[in-house]
Amino acid sequence: MSKGNQRTIPLLPLRGMLVYPTMVLHLDVGRERSVEALEKVMVEDKEILLTSQVDVSTDDPGEEEVYHFGTLAYIKQMLRLPNGTIRVLVEGLNRARIENFTDQDSYLEVETTVFDSETEEPDAEQEALMRNVLEQFEQYTKMSKKVTNETLTSVQDIKEPGRLADIVASHLPLKIEQKQRLLTLIDVTERLEELLDILNNEKEVLGLEKKIGQRVKQSMEQTQKEYYLREQMKAIQKELGEKDGKSGEVEELREKIEAAEMPENVEAKAFKELGRYEKVPASSAESSVIRNYIEWIVSLPWQTETTDHLDTKRAERILDEDHYGLDKVKERVLEYLAVQELTQELKGPILCLAGPPGVGKTSLARSIARSLDRNFVRMSLGGVRDEAEIRGHRRTYVGAMPGRVVQGMQKAGSKNPVFLLDEIDKMASDFRGDPSSAMLEVLDPEQNHQFSDHFLEEPYDLSKVMFVTTANNISTIPEPLLDRMEIISIAGYTEVEKKEIAKTYLLNRQMKDHGLNGRQLQVQDDALLKIIRHYTKEAGVRNLERQLATVCRKAARMIVSSEKKRVVVTVNTLEDMLGRPKHRYGQIEAEDQIGAATGLAYTAGGGDTLSIEVSLAKGEGNLTLTGKLGDVMKESAKAAFSYIRSRSSELNIDPQFHENNDIHIHVPEGATPKDGPSAGITMATALISALTERKVYREVGMTGEITLRGRVLPVGGIKEKSMSAHRAGLSTIILPKDNEKDLEDVPESVREGLTFHFVSHLDEVLELALGE
Template sequence: MMEVNSKVAEKTYYPVLPLRGLFIFPTMVLHIDIGRERSIDALNTAMKREEKLFISAQRDLGVEHPSQEDIYPVGILAHIKQVVKLPNGTMRVLVEGLQRAIWDEYKVTNKMDEVTVSAYIEPKKADQEDQALMRTLLHNFEKYTKASKQVSEETYRSVADIEEPGRLADMIAAALPLKISGKQEILEIMDVKERMETLIVQLYNEQEILNLEKKINNRVKNAMERTQKEFYLREQMKAIQTELGDKEGKTGEVAELKRRIQEAGLPETTKKNVLKELDRYEKLPTQAPESGVIRNYIEWIVSIPWSKSTEDQLDIKRSEEILDRDHDGLETVKERVLEYLAVRQLTKSLRGPILCLAGPPGVGKTSLAKSIAESLGRKFVRISLGGVRDESEIRGHRRTYVGSMPGRIIQGMKKAGTINPLILLDEIDKMSNDFRGDPAAAMLEVLDPEQNNSFSDHYIEETYDLSNVLFIATANDLSTIPGPLRDRMEIISIAGYTEIEKLSIAKNHLLPKQLKEHGLKKTQLLVKDDALIDVLRYYTREAGVRSLERVLANICRKAALQIVSGDKKRVTVSAKNLEDMIGKRKFRYGQAESENQVGVATGLAYTTVGGDTLQIEVSLSAGSGKLQLTGKLGDVMKESAQTALSYVRSKANDFGIDPTFHENKDIHIHVPEGAVPKDGPSAGITIVTALVSALSKRPILREVGMTGEVTLRGRVLPIGGLKEKTLSAHRAGLTTIICPKDNERDIEDIPESVREVLTFHFVSDAEEVLQLALEEAK
């Protein structure tokens, strides 16, 4: 039986040292690195007393500052043999386990934990039953040592000569790869016989686990050998099939491909050629490089639609309702689509027209194409051409190239799955060219109604009929599209929206869309019309509606924040609180200039993003007649300035200007926003007006905007983009427009709502311009 030390009259408190990740048994010597502050204090206190500690394992290794509940009650009373202070501030201590112990009282102080303990003495001698258990335990440990790689034979030899049964059990328990909780379980068994029996069972379980591991490893090894054997046999089979032409190995696959070819509805010539390719594929061995090329080619041929089509929805009223539902304005485009439907209904067969929607960004070109596809009941496919500079992107690659594939047109047809989809050629003006070819030239065949019924793709190598496809292209700048390609398309210009149209678009389309995207209900956010008008006038200045949509999204975000924060349940946005909600105004609405000025004329320009207004300023200084031009002007605009100056010099007397001004005056012509490139001849009359104003000191009327090319004789020549320029003038708040006489025919393109608020003057001579634009001479 176990003997228990009798407690002395005066209680002895031992400092507590919790162990993380380490374990110690009686008679064991262990190095411990101590870094926790309370543990270092416990060590220092023990050194001052009897050099003894109570060491116990920590239940949870993640606890940094363990309390009484975090350590096991049964531990080891240990003796400190050596202490070394390390450079990093930690202490390395060598301890020797003396006896098992269990605490009686647990005391927590500011610096450390202390306990009184009851220590247990192991019996030194072994009776006959103990000896039998020791032999069994050693025998099982020897078998485990031989079977396991985790315990060395030296470990077995070191414990084989131990005669004390308790010490033998502890040393074997320390050598086994048990978890901390398993070792603690052994430590808490005070009865030596029970401890040895428990270890015998543990060793038996470990041996069974080792045997199972061996069986699993053998099974995996056999499976790998079988897999390798199968791989070897398959390789042999492939070699045999190669010698036989691999005909039998492809029978099922070839039969399936032949069935798909028969069902694809191919033209007879194409079907004959594809069946020849299939016959070649059948005879080629699988390993032949050409085998995969032919296989991919046949797959592409049977995947492209050759005869499957959708029936056009020729209901004019339904189509008109869809177009009006999705888009406000854009009457010219809608009218053209309805004309196509009407002719299609009468003739039952009409080649698809090739339309090009040209206009600034954000006016709805792409979304309009989607609506047209829906109104016709056709499949919609979008092909982005921005940045394409390789001809093979359109025509495909030759099959001889590695990784070859058809061009984007054929890929689009495969995606559509029908022979009569609507294909949108997006950003056709942004194609470029390099040494690999000109993709714009390759598009000539695609977009030529007389040729695209026999389109040839380099990969397919068979003529393909594109005449049933409705092609719609989009472009921002027609000037970058090559002439022959532009000639093959029907150009429909979308100049931009008037303020009334933008207001309707915001109310009917953009605001409901943003409410949905931001999770708001109509009852939670109300944006009044006066707020929308202010957004149009003071926060956006564009031809399209993208900036408008971004501002509406900003309003929705601000409203969502107020509602989620609990500030408001319903947000109302009006002209009064708009600035508080989304910030200060970005643009000035009203007159382009607040007052009539000398030498500052307002011109109308046409850019890739729509119409715009620009100021042309003229400054005079003493000099010798030098002309300076600034504002990042292009060559054409510089020549217009030279022409304007020559005209003014020739008419100096008529304009009441000193004829010798060029001898003693330097002239500086500047167009603000110097970082923006500007070019074109239509600023001619604007420069003339600014020059005459500066030289004669007569102010220019602030409400007047003008555009027109001027000649040396003062003739005003026609310009392009009158609609876009007029809309920009309307946005800027101008009320009078001066433009060339020959552009009078273009006034019908301008929306009636804009024409009603603007006064147009059509002129043929620069003198008429000056009479209209300059204040009367005093």
């Protein structure tokens, strides 16, 4: 190992480079402190310490920013350049280690240990290591081609092991940390072993680089060969007049684009994509993506439009053929036709058919399309949670497609179809997005002329589409979306309407489906009425059709299994076919009751009657509410209870009733969820009846919200509630005063069978509902 002696020397930090002993090279120096250090040594012994910086970006390195192992160098020549920098020629002399920084003001000066030059003859181990190093370096030179043969020859002439290690290391493309590691190894044997490891590693890296290069070259040659063969094939096909292969596909797609009559911006985009498709190899995954995009664009109806049959009398006839009743909806469609006939230009309206299941909302939309002579397309929104279902996926996704709105337009084949958005109240939202927000653009007449689909990337005009939506419960539709639609309520059918629908539509359809005709099966009117009253309980007619299907099946079996040629269904034979009645017609009590009042409710399935019962027992004033009631209904009960306490003297009720009695309010059919404020006056009436022991008239039904002062506030669903009261056999209905205007919505056949009383205060309710 070399011995060292102590010296104080100026320091010159180097950026991104390192000087080994015996190396001679030029350096450009420009930093002020480095220039000061050079001028200092030039007037003395011309020796300076060279070390590398840890971070090359540091402009003014200090004690922590330089490596503490460097090389003592001799300045052989110094030259000032015109740009102010100094170029010096240095020769590395010895390794040196910094022990201490003595001065850091004008320039860096350090105390160092300078190690003696390595002049000893190599021992046997070092000789072996030198031969290995030379052999490995020769192989590296052949693989690298960056080291010249002259350099290899000069290295082979070196006899000193330390000098050999330093010269070989200086010709390798090593990181500054690896070079610094070799510089710090004073022991020559260790240095040769380290260098041998580095050479082996560099050879492996070069071998891998060579393999990768050959692989890339082969791939490029194969691609060039395929391109050449493809061009040859094109030329041959052109000579033969054939249009097979990709060139034929490109021509076919070009013809489709020209025939699609797209807007200018969309056509330009399509031709641009076609140009890309032509250049991309057929084997590339991108080729199929581009082709899929072009085929979608050309298949959309950009300008194709059906001509509306603007004949209101014909449209009215078609609507009446398909549906019985539903006058409001029919009137709205005929209004649209009339305006269209006058203006010849009208943005498509957005109708929302709201009502319980089975009232014919979906089939009505189909009839609207038929009456207008428009194409019809249906899209179900039930359970849609992903925004991309509406807007489509971007083409960067694997298997991307347009949204269901654009898909529907492609199926429709025209830009002005009747587009049914079924079950719009059943949309949901989760982490994938909010589809109801995406629907805003579809249903907004001010926006949908430029509907943006992520897949198309170009606006599509939906302004001429007549959108029809359906919903069972509009309260679940977000307010901004509801604001863009015109709500048309379809409450349900009366008994008379159901009977007509069954005779005119349902029975004929089921007989046809079951292979029967009018000579083989006859259902009497009384039997139809019994099916409606005792075997179904619904606002629509879907379950009624199922019961008629059962009748047809039973009749078909009778005809096939016996010699009967004709089956007549009467009231007496109905039970043999359908079994015992499933529902009790009419909810009216057999006699007037104390503490039991009949309320009217509005549910997603239409109108219904609601029996509210109150019982009193000696206790401590506990109020119990049962029957699966929602929060709003519980609050109505408490409001009624508070009103009665405040008016106990006027009502001839014991003022201490709430302290001496436990009160239980129960709404039967506990499995059915019930909520809403419209049972307020019904609860108050039943409670007052129980406390005063005055009977509630059994034929009276009521609905209305109650306040703490006894005022009766208006509620919704008057048409549906009136129909349920008529169906239940009630004769008198008590309604809030402010709901008087809603009476015109109630069918005439229902109004004729009921007596309506409009009240504004609970006192009026009690006069009408309670006996002496």
